[in-house]
Amino acid sequence: MKQVNLQLFGAFSELDASREIVVDVAGDHVADLRQALRTLLQQRWPQFRAGLLDYSVFADQQSVLREHERLPEDGRVAILPPVSGG
Numbered sequence: 001m002k003q004v005n006l007q008l009f010g011a012f013s014e015l016d017a018s019r020e021i022v023v024d025v026a027g028d029h030v031a032d033l034r035q036a037l038r039t040l041l042q043q044r045w046p047q048f049r050a051g052l053l054d055y056s057v058f059a060d061q062q063s064v065l066r067e068h069e070r071l072p073e074d075g076r077v078a079i080l081p082p083v084s085g086g
Contacts, residue, residue: 001026003075004033010081011052015045030058031067033077056081 001024008019015021025036034053041050057080058065060072064080071077 002028002071004036004071005076006033006037007076007078009078010083011049012056012079012081015048025071028070029067030065030069030071033058033071034067037079052081 004023004025006021006023008015008021013019021040023033023036023040025032027033038050038053041048041053059078059080060076065071065077
């Protein structure tokens, strides 16, 4: 089990005042993090609009991470919901 420190942005920042949560992930890839976060949202924040997770991306300090990519070694990832406006 890998622990990921997930920085929260946009609507996700409502989950915790520190704008960061720890997610236990049972794999090494971004897709595993997405699934672990989906489960955690259902357990801890059932009223949160979890569908937003489907349209959000994860990023490390340099780039957006794709589903098949490995999670960063330092365990620090940000979740970025979609934005609108122009």
